Amino acid sequence: MDYTVEAVREALGVLMIVAHNPRLGVTEIGKRSGNTKARTFRFLVTLEEAAFVQRDKDATTYSLGHMALVLGLAAQEQVSIVKLADKYLDALQDKFNENAVLMVRDALEYVSVATRLSTHEVRVGAALGRRRPLHAGASGKVLLAFAPAQVQESVLNGELEKFTSHTITSKTRLRQELKKIAEQGYATSVSEMAADVIAVSAPVHDSTGSVQAAIGISLPANRAPADLGKLCQAVRKSAADLSAELGWKK
Numbered sequence: 001m002d003y004t005v006e007a008v009r010e011a012l013g014v015l016m017i018v019a020h021n022p023r024l025g026v027t028e029i030g031k032r033s034g035n036t037k038a039r040t041f042r043f044l045v046t047l048e049e050a051a052f053v054q055r056d057k058d059a060t061t062y063s064l065g066h067m068a069l070v071l072g073l074a075a076q077e078q079v080s081i082v083k084l085a086d087k088y089l090d091a092l093q094d095k096f097n098e099n100a101v102l103m104v105r106d107a108l109e110y111v112s113v114a115t116r117l118s119t120h121e122v123r124v125g126a127a128l129g130r131r132r133p134l135h136a137g138a139s140g141k142v143l144l145a146f147a148p149a150q151v152q153e154s155v156l157n158g159e160l161e162k163f164t165s166h167t168i169t170s171k172t173r174l175r176q177e178l179k180k181i182a183e184q185g186y187a188t189s190v191s192e193m194a195a196d197v198i199a200v201s202a203p204v205h206d207s208t209g210s211v212q213a214a215i216g217i218s219l220p221a222n223r224a225p226a227d228l229g230k231l232c233q234a235v236r237k238s239a240a241d242l243s244a245e246l247g248w249k250k
Contacts, residue, residue: 010035014043015068018053020131022063029062072129081204081213082114084245088215088238089116095234098219099124103139103201104212105147106131108155110140113213124197124218135160135174136167138189138201139214145181146203146211152178166191186236188228191221198224200231202239207247215239 014033018024021032030040044062047053051067085102092100093116102114109131118124134144134155144155160169168174181187189199201216215238217231225231240250 010039011043011047014040015047015052018044018047018062019064019068023056023061025061081242081246085114085204085213085215085242088242089114092116092215092217092234092238093118096217096219096231098217098223101139101216101218102204103143103214103216105134105143105151108134108151108158110134110137110143110214118219120223124194124199124220132193133161136163136189137193138187138199138218139216141177141181141187141189142201142203142214142216143211145178145187163193164191164195168192186232186239188232196221198228200228200235202232202236203243204239205243205246205248209248212246215242 010033014029014035017029017032024032026041026044027037029044030037033040035043044053048055048062048065051065052071053062053068054065055061056063081104082102089100089102092098097120098118100116101112103110104113110133111131112128115128132140134140134147134151144152156171156174160171160174161167162169168177177187186200186202189197189201191197193199197218198221199216199218201214203211204213204215206212216235243250
């Protein structure tokens with residue numbers, strides 16, 4: 001017996017479109033959700049009354065409302081991997097005073113689900129919830145290297161967007177990079193997503209051996225040591241210890 005309520009499913013779809021694409025209007029949200037403009041508007045009005053979305057200042061576009069933040073914070077408290085990662089992120093930030101991040105894969109992108117920020121005045125941007133394509137950046141490459149084959153092929157068969165002159169846009173080179181990451185168990189990035197930004201990341205495994213997240217450090221290139229060995233070692237240990245807490249036995 002099917003107990004699902006289709007209208008709820010559709011409303012949640014509209015909510016997720018607003019979450020991933022703020023400041024869209026009713027027409028575009030309807031187009032992306034596959035609903036008519038009138039039906040989309042009714043969903044948005046309902047979500048607005050519940051404070052999950054809000055109309056922007058121009059009154060024609062929508063962004064998330066304060067109840068979405070309440071839900072997100074509650075989820076962060078309840079999702080075990082985020083809770084377990086807290087002490088490792090704190091330790092990495094304390095040790096190096098650079099941004100420590102926990103990333104997870106969402107389809108063909110990776111998103112930041114927990115961060116600890118450097119106290120330096122100049123630091124790398126690390127907004128919670130920021131989404132990026134899997135082929136660029138240390139955490140993205142880690143999550144792609146350990147992703148199912150069909151995910152890897154989807155990325156490799158698609159367009160590899162160029163963000164800087166150091167972004168890997170050659171599919172042959174990306175395949176080689178992913179193989180290397182899978183073998184060594186970590187990834188580095190030098191100015192792949194943004195100029196003059198260095199990052200190191202390692203995979204977090206669950207009890208089945210599947211990679212559920214990537215934990216890493218990012219910092220401005222002018223503060224990075226010539227030898228990234230200590231950063232790599234610390235990040236790999238944090239990832240391994242967190243994996244062990246999730247039941248992974250290497």
